[in-house]
Amino acid sequence: MAKTKAAAENESQLADPSVDRKALLSEALRRRIVSMEMAPGAVVDELALSEEFGLSRPPVRELMRQMAAEGYIELEANRAARVSSMNHQSLRNFFLAAPLIYIATTQLAAIHATHAEIDELKAIQQRFREAIEQNDVENRVLYNDQFHLQIGKMAHNPYLMPSLRRILIDHARLGKIFYRHPTTHDMEADLGKAAGQHDQIIDAIARHDAQAAGDIVRAHMDLSRRRMTEYVAPVGVEVPLAF
Template structure:
């Protein structure tokens, strides 16, 4: 899998803090910074081509999102979630995404629907060339667009806060090709339900989709835990 985070590309100086946060978020999502790993400021500064000040500001931003854990006296770490934390979070996300989808079915604009259809084609192409980073970006934009189309700012803000914590796990859940193919097919069914403006069907698809994602993530975490030396 190609790494979209080329170490040789320097971060532009405009909106530097936000740009560094974006790069750090990608490192965390793709597992380059593994769960529990301490963030080495010197190495990250070299990798991103920035000084410690914007890096530390970006770390504080991501800590507020729950993507980084700050431990006073020890430093910043990639977060580790328990199986219960993951299960509970995905269960709530399923409800939120299901509701957002049901609302979106009756309120989505033609322009938004066209963008979702284009994103589906992008995901299909990325799947065929085994480009998981590109697939995930299009996938994340799809779920983001559905939350926007709900026209419910409270729902959207709540979803964004919880979803940020699960980004890395959602990304890695598609590393199993059969589950990845199934997820892609589920997204195609979502497009069909949206075109039909069938809110209840779309809600059920999203809830089922998130439950399958939850189960895939929990399975991976259980396997990884069992493989660790005692």
């Protein structure tokens, strides 16, 4: 089996004796989960990860406890660790909570953001648009995640960040599912609309218009909700009743 680019990069980094292997495992495991390389509910093999990254079991267990606290992994007594699930209840909770968190962080960003932070947000948005143009699903999901995480940082409110980070896990996974093959005109139009909403959010933040920023991000979430509804309840096939 051919190695992925990410796997080859991991091998190259692990060959460096000065590399922080635990940090490399942390980054790799997060990437594998949000990219759906590790499916929701999949077993996280502690022994295999220890061998792959050249670590003993204790630091791997410590990292898994940390990632469980962040929402990436589910830990239960007497059961193997698993990637956090995506069932009906978890998706319902996501779409109930996500607008509240996104609106709060975006409005606070409009109040507190610095010029340097806004410039960084613009740079992320440029990379997001390039990923759309290149039909690069992996980077589109990655830069969308970075866009909203950067807004969270710009809010300068540590109480909101844990909730935002948890929401972004499922936002990235949903993006990987729903926009995997944007071949239809309506899906391409939605991507263009989402990118345009990002630009509007940046503009509202730069103008320190918290109300406008909140209204735009609410519409942004409505777009995601509509796409999910179409995914789980597709239009039925028309069948002629006359024989």
